Amino acid sequence: MKKTWLLGLGFFSISLTWALYNAFVPLFLDDYLKSAAMIGFMMTIDNYFAIVLQPWIGHRSDKTITRYGRRMPYLMFGMPLGAVFATLIPWHTGFVTLILFMVLMNLSMSLFRAPTVALMPDITPEPQRTKANGVINFMGGIGSVLAFGIGSQLYGIGSYVPFLFAGVVMIICLLVLKTVIREPAALGLGLAGQAMANEEPKPQIRIKDQLDKTTVLILAAIFFWFVAYQGVEALFTLYGTKQVGMSDAEASFSLTFFSLAFLLFALPSGWLGARYGKKRIISIGVAGLFVIFGAMIFVDSVLWLRVLLIVGGIFWACININSYPWVVATGREESIGTRTGIYYFVSSLAAITSPPLLGWLIDVFGYPALFISASAGMLLALGCLLIVPRERQRVGQDPFDQTPVGMK
Known part of the structure; x- marks a missing residue:
């Protein structure tokens, strides 16, 4: 540690x-x-x-x-x-x-x-x-x-x-x-180091080989929840000022509650993921943010908005802290860098897509569309998670074993 x-x-x-x-x-x-x-x-x-x-x-x-x-x-x-x-x-x-x-x-x-x-x-x-x-x-x-x-x-x-x-x-x-x-x-010496360790060289890792069904479903969920999160982060200040009637300072300061809750719950959410399984804790976080974003539509009080943001930050920690280790855990040790790059590709694609998409929906349907869309994004992510096969934990260099996380 x-x-x-x-x-x-x-x-x-x-x-x-x-x-x-x-x-x-x-x-x-x-x-x-x-x-x-x-x-x-x-x-x-x-x-x-x-x-x-x-x-x-x-x-x-x-x-x-x-x-x-x-x-x-x-x-x-x-x-x-x-x-x-x-x-x-x-x-x-x-x-x-x-x-x-x-x-x-x-x-x-x-x-x-x-x-x-x-x-x-x-x-x-x-x-x-x-x-x-x-x-x-x-x-x-x-x-x-x-x-x-x-x-x-x-x-x-x-x-x-x-x-x-x-x-x-x-x-x-x-x-x-x-x-x-x-x-x-x-690992540091790659195939040469494996030969020195008297191991059989592993096949070369190719990006397309990493996109099995489980990984694709996880990446789809990541894309949908980042679309929801990035859109809210980028457009919340406008929502607060135009829809709720907050000042610019009140709206921007309100996001601090979300960020601080995430920061304070970063360590506990990692412990929970290790203890109860990454998929389970992520699913709780996604379901929780689905409810929080849906509730935002009906709140016009600054106090309750900030209370919901605090709870939302906790749920976001459950998602964000456990998602990257889950992506890595679905592949071999030799593919860690490749899968890291794929993870950032998907999250960055969502960051590019989300603000203009949700901004367009606001232009067409009004500011309540921000949290309706964000809630829908979380619902789509939850749908992807529900059809992901049960979480399996890797042992050594083997792809998977059949022991659920938390049972060892």
Whole structure:
């Protein structure tokens, strides 16, 4: 668990950097673009990179053979570049250089996100992965809270200071990870390491081979619940101001209740997933958010809206903390990076699809359509989960055994 907390520094630096990026880059874009739609589009660059690059990078990391391991070379290359280009963003001299630095930073961050996350299952036994994912997400949540807490103060000193801070934190986290994280020898050397361990070489992992029926159903559920979540996250402020009558500050502050509830329940939800099974806890979370989003339609009180957001954050932790370990658990150890990339492909596709889709539904049917659509997304996700075969836990390098999670 000590290594897991230290590995969480990688996710901490990623979350910190993205939170500062999302908070302040729109202000730079506003100097050159007067269309909110165009600014919003420019802020989705990372999702397009995620769709194109992260499945490929994750897949490549599975087959990488170096003395540093499978994942670490991507961190050693991508994190310094991400730190440099993040630091350069506020030093842009015009629209072209701003876009150039944004693109280069997004490209650099895409080089190491999937390998960073894949390190967790690499160094963690399968029964402990939901708890470890809770730790990592908890660290990421702290990074986001820290960014929002001190970002405005740093920005008041100078627009470059938050980005310099993020770059320095990223380099420090890389140095810590490089020092303390040692990938398993056989996995770190790929097929060569397996031969050294007197094992039979495993077949080459191909992306299409990972898309069995169970995985496709899980990925479909992930897509639907991320469509619901991303749409609410992106459009809630408009809903709060236009439908409920909240001020801009009240609406944006209300989302803090959801985020803090998620952060506080990240560790317990990981424990619950390990104890009672990932599918069961995720299903409870999806069913719970289906009810919460449906109830939002009938609430016009700020107090009760925030109460529902707190409960919703708890249910979202049940979903989000357990979903990635579940995707990984349905494949072999050699496919962890590949499946990590596929997971981020699906979640990023949902992030691109959801805001314009739910925004269009709001334009056509009014603001209540936001939570009607989000509730429908959760219902579709629950439908996918109900036809997923019962959860099975992998043993060693074998695909599965027949022992339910929690019975060992």
